[in-house]
Amino acid sequence: xxxxxxxxxxxxxxxxxxxxxxQKWMGAAFDVAKDALENGEVPVGCLMVYKDEVVAKxxxxxxxxxxATRHAELxxxxxxxxxxxxxDLDVTHVCKQTALYVTVEPCIMCAAALCLFNIPxxxxxxxxxxxxxCGSVLEVxxxxxxxxxxxxxxxxxxxAEEAVExxxxxxxxxxxxxxxxxxxxx
Amino acid sequence: MEPQTKRWKGLxxxxxxxxxxxxxxxxxxxxxxxxxxxxxxILNKKETSRLVxxxxxxxxxxxxxxxxxxxxxxxxxxxxxxxxxxxxxxxAPDMKVVGLNSLLPSDRVKHDGxxxxxxxxIPARPPLTRPQFELASKHWPTSFHxxxxxxxxxxxxxxxxxxxxxxxxxxxxAVTAAKAAKDRGMEAVGAVVVNPVTEEVIAVGHxxxxxxPLHHAVMVCIDLVARSQGGGCYTFDxxxxxxxxxPTSGTHHNEPDAEKSSQPYICTGYDLYVTREPCVxxxxxxxxxxxxxxxxxxxxxxxxxxxxxxxxxxxxLNHHFEVYKGILSKQCEGLxxxxxxIQSKCLEER
Ligand SMILES: [Zn+2]
Ligand SMILES: [Zn+2]
Numbered sequence: 001x002x003x004x005x006x007x008x009x010x011x012x013x014x015x016x017x018x019x020x021x022x023q024k025w026m027g028a029a030f031d032v033a034k035d036a037l038e039n040g041e042v043p044v045g046c047l048m049v050y051k052d053e054v055v056a057k058x059x060x061x062x063x064x065x066x067x068a069t070r071h072a073e074l075x076x077x078x079x080x081x082x083x084x085x086x087x088d089l090d091v092t093h094v095c096k097q098t099a100l101y102v103t104v105e106p107c108i109m110c111a112a113a114l115c116l117f118n119i120p121x122x123x124x125x126x127x128x129x130x131x132x133x134c135g136s137v138l139e140v141x142x143x144x145x146x147x148x149x150x151x152x153x154x155x156x157x158x159x160a161e162e163a164v165e166x167x168x169x170x171x172x173x174x175x176x177x178x179x180x181x182x183x184x185x186x
Numbered sequence: 187m188e189p190q191t192k193r194w195k196g197l198x199x200x201x202x203x204x205x206x207x208x209x210x211x212x213x214x215x216x217x218x219x220x221x222x223x224x225x226x227x228i229l230n231k232k233e234t235s236r237l238v239x240x241x242x243x244x245x246x247x248x249x250x251x252x253x254x255x256x257x258x259x260x261x262x263x264x265x266x267x268x269x270x271x272x273x274x275x276x277x278a279p280d281m282k283v284v285g286l287n288s289l290l291p292s293d294r295v296k297h298d299g300x301x302x303x304x305x306x307x308i309p310a311r312p313p314l315t316r317p318q319f320e321l322a323s324k325h326w327p328t329s330f331h332x333x334x335x336x337x338x339x340x341x342x343x344x345x346x347x348x349x350x351x352x353x354x355x356x357x358x359x360a361v362t363a364a365k366a367a368k369d370r371g372m373e374a375v376g377a378v379v380v381n382p383v384t385e386e387v388i389a390v391g392h393x394x395x396x397x398x399p400l401h402h403a404v405m406v407c408i409d410l411v412a413r414s415q416g417g418g419c420y421t422f423d424x425x426x427x428x429x430x431x432x433p434t435s436g437t438h439h440n441e442p443d444a445e446k447s448s449q450p451y452i453c454t455g456y457d458l459y460v461t462r463e464p465c466v467x468x469x470x471x472x473x474x475x476x477x478x479x480x481x482x483x484x485x486x487x488x489x490x491x492x493x494x495x496x497x498x499x500x501x502x503l504n505h506h507f508e509v510y511k512g513i514l515s516k517q518c519e520g521l522x523x524x525x526x527x528i529q530s531k532c533l534e535e536r
Contacts, residue, residue, distance in 0.1 A: 066417025
């Protein structure tokens with residue numbers, strides 16, 4: 001107990017990316033989203049940054065894995081674990097100083113997963129009206145859930161219109177992997 | 187009751203030891219909300235139908251069609267047998283003194299046979315369940331379109347003895363998986379995915395958060411189901427109790443309909459049995475996976491299917507499902523108690 005412990009928690013509380021960092025890393029997240037859209041995938045780009053280094057870069061992998069939980073954020077969390085293993089670093093320790101940058105507000109599931117990983121800050125572009133877990137549908141990010149992780153801070157609105165436009169473009173196309181509604185032919 | 191249930195073939199299970207209750211939405215389970223209205227005694231019964239007609243046109247109960255216009259006065263000794271609902275206070279004109287003259291213009295609603303108005307409280311919304319109906323009716327007569335299945339479900343009597351026996355069997359597999367996890371020093375939570383049409387178990391999983399913070403039993407099962415459909419992204423080979431159950435051959439030949447119906451798509455139409463209420467992440471993962479129904483044993487402190495949230499009935503979400511709790515509750519409770527002990531032991535060791 002004492003000085004070291006106190007300064008550690010103080011730094012965790014004050015941990016928040018600067019405007020310049022947000023500009024830079026959100027730009028990179030948007031590049032991932034654009035790339036996904038061009039490849040017919042959900043245009044959500046997400047990356048995780050620890051000490052000015054990208055440690056994970058996720059995109060939606062639902063279709064290829066047939067696992068509906070493989071959202072960009074969960075894919076990125078797996079990459080973060082791999083990165084920690086390769087660099088022989090403690091995941092819990094790294095997470096406390098890692099920010100997630102994502103073009104769209106994390107869904108309820110991903111927000112809860114970020115709580116479980118104790119990620120302190122999430123920077124996102126537009127709201128997620130269909131599934132959002134940082135206030136749009138449910139407020140998981142700040143909910144008191146002591147058994148299942150910690151709350152995180154949200155910084156929202158960066159290039160929001162652009163993120164919305166990409167989603168609109170995507171949802172105009174139909175998801176080819178979903179079964180066709182029964183009302184159609186057959 | 188007991189001898190009858192024991193007659194079921196292969197039913198060595200004590201299905202009377204637990205009761206299954208539905209986990210309803212807030213709208214279905216909340217208290218009856220009341221709003222204020224003006225009522226007035228009908229002094230002359232012969233005027234009733236005219237008064238109803240005139241009030242219905244002058245003060246229609248828009249959006250409150252569940253409210254009956256007239257009620258019988260139960261109290262003995264009242265000189266008049268009926269009360270009529272004049273209007274909601276929110277619809278009433280501004281008036282210094284509450285009285286028939288300020289409330290009703292006599293050229294539109296003749297005051298004949300009507301006594302002086304008084305305040306009453308009436309239910310704001312139509313009742314959705316029998317308990318809500320019974321509460322609402324204490325305040326003012328209310329119409330109720332009863333969902334008979336819901337009434338039976340709320341009594342814990344929705345499922346027949348053979349159905350309960352099947353549920354018992356599936357949850358027992360989940361408990362066995364949870365015990366396997368506990369034996370390996372992991373959190374004692376187990377889950378099973380079942381296809382209720384073919385009555386086949388598809389996947390069994392247990393909590394693996396020891397290996398990966400997100401590998402809760404539900405998430406393990408969802409990935410195993412993905413694997414059964416040629417996808418999946420993890421292997422749980424180091425945990426023999428987490429497994430895919432290969433389909434019994436020939437089942438589909440007996441069902442010509444199965445051929446026609448589309449390929450299985452994520453967890454569409456499947457049931458999940460899990461020893462304790464899923465957390466927010468797992469609950470939403472089940473929404474994304476289009477699960478059919480969820481059955482859990484006991485609630486959990488941060489649970490998202492009833493305790494902290496009701497993700498299965500959350501407005502704005504594109505998929506909803508039924509949730510039932512209480513299945514094998516004692517056995518599930520036992521798991522929980524011992525895993526708490528393991529947890530506190532771990533904390534002490536830190
Ligand atoms: Zn998500
Ligand atoms: Zn969970």
